[in-house]
Amino acid sequence: MGSLCWFTFYIPLLSPALAGGVTRVYYLGIREVAWNYAPSGRNVLSSVFLQPGADRVGSTYRKSVYKQYTDSTYTTEIPKPAWLGFLGPIIRAEVGDTIKVHLKNFASRPYTIHPHGVFYEKDSEGSLYPDMSPQDQKKDDAVFPGGNYTYTWTVPEDHSPTADDPNCLTWIYHSHIDAPKDIASGLIGPLLTCKKGQGKAKEKKGERGKKSVVDENLSWYLDANIASFCTDPGSVDKEDEEFQESNKMHAINGYVFGNLPEMAMCAGDYVAWHLFGMGNEIDVHTAYFHGETLVIRGHRTDVASLFPATFVTADMIPSNPGRWLLSCQVNDHIQAGMAALYEVRPCSRQAAKSTLKGRVRKYYIAAKEVQWDYGPSGLDRSSGKQLTEAGSPAEQFFKRSHYRIGGIYWKAKYVEYTDETFREEKKQSEEEKHLGILGPVIKAEVGDTIVVTFVNKASWPFSIHPHGVSYRKEWEGMRVSQNGFSVQPLHNFTYQWTVPQHVGPMPSDPPCLTWMYSSAVNPVRDPSSGLVGPLVICKPGTLDENNKQKGIDKEFYLLFSVFDENLSWYLNANIKYYLRMEETSVKKDNGFEESNRMHAINGFMFGNLPGLDVCEGDKVSWHLLGLGTEADVHGAVFRGNTLQMNGMRRDSTNLFPHTFATAFMQPDNKGIFEIYCQTSNHFHAGMREHYSVSKCGQRDAAPARRYEGVRTYYVMAEEVEWDYAPERRWERERHNGSAQSYSNVFLSNENGLLGSKYKKAVYREYTDGTFQTPKARINGDEHLGILGPFMWAEVGDILNIVFKNNATRPYSIHAHGVLEKETGQPQAANPGDIVTYRWEVPERSGPGPNDSACIPWIYYSMVDPIKDMYSGLIGPLKICRKGVLQSNGIRKDVKREFALLFLVFDENQSWYLEENVERYAHRNRREIDLLDDIFVESNKMHAINGRLYANLPGLTMFEGEWVNWYLLGMGQEIDVHTVHFHAETFTYKVRIFCSDVVDLFPGTFEMVEMLPGNPGTWLLHCHVSDHIHAGMEILFNNTEEEILI
Template sequence: MSPQDQKKDDAVFPGGNYTYTWTVPEDHSPTADDPNCLTWIYHSHIDAPKDIASGLIGPLLTCKKGILTGTSQRRQDVDIDFFLMFSVVDENLSWYLDENIASFCTDPGSVDKDDEEFQESNKMHAINGYVFGNLPEMTMCAGDYVAWHLFGMGNEIDVHTAYFHGEMLIIRGHRTDVASLFPATFVTADMIPSNPGRWLLSCQVNDHIQAGMGALYEVRPCSRQAPRSTLKGRVRKYYIAAKEVQWDYGPSGLDQSSGKQLSEAGSPAEQFFKRSHYQIGGIYWKAKYVEYTDETFREEKKQSEEEKHLGILGLSQNGVSVQPLHNFTYHWTVPQHVGPTPSDPPCLTWMYSSAVDPVKDTSSGLVGPMVICKPGTLDDSNKQKGIDKEFYLLFSVFDENLSWYLNANIKYYLRMEETSVKKDNGFKESNRMHAINGFMFGNLPGLDVCEGDNVSWHLLGLGTEADVHGAVFQGNTLQMNGMRRDSTNLFPHTFATAFMQPDNKGIFEIYCQTSNHYRAGMRERYSVSKCSKRDPAPVLRYKGVRTYYVMAEEVEWDYAPDRRWERERHNHSAESYSNVFLSNENGLLGSKYKKAVYREYTDGTFQTPKARINGDEHLGILGPFMWAEVGDILNIVFKNNASRPYSIHAHGVLERETGQPQAANPGDIVTYRWEVPERSGPGPNDSACVPWIYYSVVDPVKDMYSGLIGPLKICRKGVLQSDGIRKDVKREFALLFLVFDENQSWYLEENVERYSHGNHRDINLPDDTFVESNKMHAINGKLYANLPGLTMFQGDWVNWYLLGMGQEIDVHTVHFHAETFTYKNGKGYRADVVDLFPGTFEMVEMLAGNPGTWLLHCHVSDHIHAGMEILFKVLPKPEPALEVVNYSEETPPEDESQKVMLFGAKLAPGQVEATVIILAVSGMVLFLVASFLLGVVIYLEKQRRLRRNRRSILDDGFKLMSKKNQGI
């Protein structure tokens, strides 16, 4: 953690030096659930993307007290540490590009730096700066305790799945052999190797495999051997053949969502299913794993009804290839140390595939699911005990251009020469089939469950860096690692297991939230029916009803109204990074666009907008921050004041319109009812609140990019105050990281007409520069530190609700400077970066501890340059006597008509009330003091009279005695 005053000295000029002091306070240390040492990085930050591409980056560990030994700083708890950076190092961004051209090109003068092939040649798919196995080999002994410190850096293409062949890892308590890495993602993985040999460590993303992102590590059989597991389980035999088939991605011929023909002109499916001179259509020759009854491979095993959903899904050969028409027997053992950990679900999802050529083999179709379970989990029929239905879903863009059968498909279906077909611009894209289990546009059969069933979903990812999937289950929620979600993210060679107990009858979609995948057909349907075998579900009882009045209205939105910070940080010139997004010259539109937004009103008359004060101005383009507790009902009274139909649909809540809420036409008012049962709120391992999102779904893609989106949080009962703020935190912020693609907005043509200079008819909408200029890399709809309201005090507990939506480029690694936070993933962990993808909603908790103004940004290189940066401010902790908090950047003007004359002064109603109370209390105090003083006076007067009476009696006694003495 660097103090604020040192940030001014970040720039050290050539020949200079500076000493940075980095402190590691207690609130930055690993949590009890974290590994003993956390992985971080350090790098130059003058222009971070260019500095890092030039090579200035390194690893950093922070450890729990007592882990490091003496001055040597060696760890006591492990035998060896390895540090690995997975990054496509873009030498085009290096400060030394011109020097490298002059030094290493044979003809420097002929180099065109904008040439695509030249740029691609400078993107080095490296592990620690080495490609194609050139990283010096890493060695360890079997039985060693090895800590792997892994991180990614780079750009949108830096989606990495680090795969450790031959060994297993433990990451955050979960068993795996892969680690997902993105720009500024840090992972600490533990390994106790048990398999002697030389093993491949590679990124399993197709493009990165082919470009050389691989290294070797060696496990040596040293004197200390890893304990050997005794195998006492069953022997299970499977007879599997690779069979060539004609595979139909849309066997019904229909888009099951719309009912239209897949080849209908103008439909989203036409590009993939219409057969023409340069389009193969929806049927391809592929290879498929097929199960047979015995070793004769004569009779195929018939699929049961429950297996029909497997589709294209069907042995990883570990370097052994099997020739056509030959057999090979693979023996896979499942010792205890590869099975689920105590933190894992009962069964882990894995994948098997052909690996002669991993890219071509899997693109051809040779892939299947595999499940490894804890002992005693399976019954005699190999089904999980206590699970009613199990489904296996592979989300993958099958790229038929990479298939072994591409040329055969061209000859068979098009009857043309391959070379002429491959030159067509649209040919390659038409062969990228956005499928779930090899089916598109709702054609996957067999996803039928009963209300109340215990359902296990085994989810798999495969493919290239474009295969960033947000698998969303509409209508019901999931539980994963004890956390409540309705989606999970999948990447190439990653797997997930999710549980569902559906309570919402109807037909719902399972789809990829990545918008271009959704449009391209990566969506299927599952049905929930009321079955007689189950007892009727208990009637849900709701206690609280909350009503929101929300209007869709059209506004002029400015993504960057103030450019001072941007010009100071990124320099103002014609070549500045921001120019393409913010300039309205040369046929570009600039920073202003017409958009539709959700805005809250005070009541159903929709006359008075609800003011955004007390920090709510940070919401920016987002709609109102809605909230509820478990057991509530939300009534959303929605008025559409825009010029086209819109709606409101929310993730997580129970909507009884089978996922398709009624659209409101312009001028209409529609009321939506959202129920919040237990399954909508936090799971047992969640924080007290979980984030969701709402948006219009008349056209989910165009509506969202037009601006209609907002945050929702659901909390446990009793967690919130009456204003919706958590009782145990000071501040809550909701941030949407989204590249608003104005090219997909309903208002594109209006914006071209309104904001372009010159004749708007001269604008070429498909022009690459124009298209790029309309992709606004925004946080809550603002660029380059233009978002206000992110202010807190030192010592405040702050909740950040972080939301991801969008398309393939919306890979966001959200980095908080100067502060760390904790997050839940089954247990509690510390970090300063959150990974967001389309359909990802995360909540992190921060104890603000470092006063200053700090950067909060996406760490993807292009997104930094494009302005996905904002500032948050931590104010010094106020003195107790001065505890006056005003988070708002602007104080709303006072209404003079509401003031009251009192003692000659105009006071607001609240001030009058306070003044009267103070006067009343003061009067009571004065009355009590006067009563006390009066009592004292009365008491003293009584005492004085009593003393006088006593003296009088004594005087009389003395007189009497005196007379008696005189008489004697």
């Protein structure tokens, strides 16, 4: 859905409450309205989403919205700020307060109101699902047309903002009968919970934003909208892809293409932006605040990453007067109009001017056209095969044919020159060879001024637009700004950017922050053409006289991006040059377009990136950047060694368009290792490179590690029949047993579909090396489902994994985080073999200084990491600080621990697909089309630990006992998961933050801590709309006290 931005707040009626709080009373009515996404009629970028027609709805849709009234007569509406759009009114409360919401439904179908971030009993949850509650606690589950109900919520201390949180936390409320359809229909609004004394709206001004793709195809009113707004309703095909796309409104608070009523603020004011996203897998948003910077959870940024049910509070003290763009930087969303304007006015409290006492750093940069080779060696350096070898993953990208361009393209590139004459290119050092397609590194410290003289030697208008610095409008590099302009071919322009204190790294940031610059005349086509480079801003005194970071031996810059050559300005030139034909003559089928999507790191694929060489013990800084479309969900993984980011130990980080990360590594493991994207389809398509760690000899040998504990696991890979949904009563009650149940496509075994049962391979633990006696899953371990055993170790341990392969094909076990001596490529065990793996757990495998006492990792088979994982071979691993575990592996200060894997198991990529078709299809194999869209979708099982629709047992805990949740994400582009716990909040990371949603992506492993305080059976689910309907839901049970038997 859209982005929410708020400026002033209404103070609701207050009445006394217990414990020093107040009771805040809201009268909300649900009304059906006609909502116009573009009331001005302006069409800045595209007409497909706005123009009505015979089979197009246009920009106006019937919706249901929450409206606020003065009292129980519901006759006098309380007006709200115009920029709230179709969002409901702001509900806010302080710690100790009670919120009473009197909800009356004036709409034509049942709805509810369900909150995030507050405490509620079962009778005020506002969420319809089978939870075994008595009928007197189910009245809140549906407010029927003409009916009303009063919901009571509280904000106790354990739901309050923590010391590390901002003064007010951002949450939402929404209808939850069928949450995806209710929200798409318009029923959503903002909710704030504040620290004591911080809830008075007039003390500080704030802005809020909700970004989402409002999918009107999911709305309850789709048929009504077709009938009302299409001029020929009978001609509409609701399954037509173009019709469906026209109904996906890329909105901020329900407005597109700059139609959000303008938000204004004074320079020097404190502004809180309360941002949240909702929606589907395409709702990967990077909210970019041009002209200013933000602080989010103590870190400096100018972007906020938003996903379905992600809530962000961003603090800003604006200092740069002007009208600035607020936009989503995902390519598809830019084109579809997800942008608005905000204005910073001088007023009387203009921010104090920063005094710049640093250096003036000059750069001479040109845009130059080059022939770029994504695979200059001609080899896939991981397999040793030719990039053009028939049947290889690289073939579709590199083999040139009548309608395929191959691996070389005309592109534009930023190139550095020695001086203002632009006659001599600056020679790259050996340490810069890895930059590839990236432009030169621009560096500065706080207090510096950056002067960039830019010459456009290309044949299209281009510019340079930076993140992370301060600039006036004329130096923004954006054509859409008031005074910004493009640099025409063979012209030049000088940009001047400054680095005042208020854009520099925060105390909790690393010494140098990673940013990016790019051409923004067309912010989609320019970067797709190649014009992008790294920009680094450091704390004062961090850089030496050679512009190197002090205390760092090597600095590397890596851009993870699917370069879509179909969006490049040079597509036609490439067709003419390499195919010898006109663009109009090319058959632009899906195969042609996919062959031009180059899954690259710095513009190289399949191991062709040069220059990533380090010495054992080097202090290495990795500057990581993301760019591209909603498919650019990257899990950047460093095999063989671990990273530290913001004091937390990881071996991966997630990157999205226009997001950046700075990671520190001190490698201790000699060898050649992969850097790759964990997103499985990106890995398969060549987003894999190598770095090497050598002894070098210039340093004293590191002291030998001392390991004190040895823990041995006996693990077998065995083939089983796995049922994703052995029990369907809950699912049928949830969806009223409808023949149109969302689950049918996944669970039905009729019409050639396979149903819920599949042959799979799983890891199972045994008691000893005879592999005769399986180790029973007791004491809650049954929740592991399809996962292998929950392995654990403390820092200083050695793990011996005795692995027997009882399956019918080769498999192995590889773990993230630990020290393996096989350069990350463990020995494969053939069927019947027994192999012992040794995993060492040095300090760098355990928690970082800002981590909790234990951190999660994951293990899986690496013979074919994609097909092996989808076949079922995956399990959890935790590594803890020395001395924090009991003998049974549970933390001494925690009663229960659960590990959950959120993964769409794609059975189409399993080794056992053909066997499953033969066994479960109930049709002749020749009648089954393995590429049929419905068949392919039916085999994508949206599972939590391999179970759908509340079929996962064992998630039982007791009120007042600490619980640790280890949450794991793997998979492909669709594996964007936002894990929501009903009724409970949790804290995570040593800088403790409060939330009830965790974001997971491929390669993301998070641990959160919960103190359950709300007895009942509650829903735990992924908040992505499609994933809810597809069954990514389970129940957890919080009981009042443990009964000892």
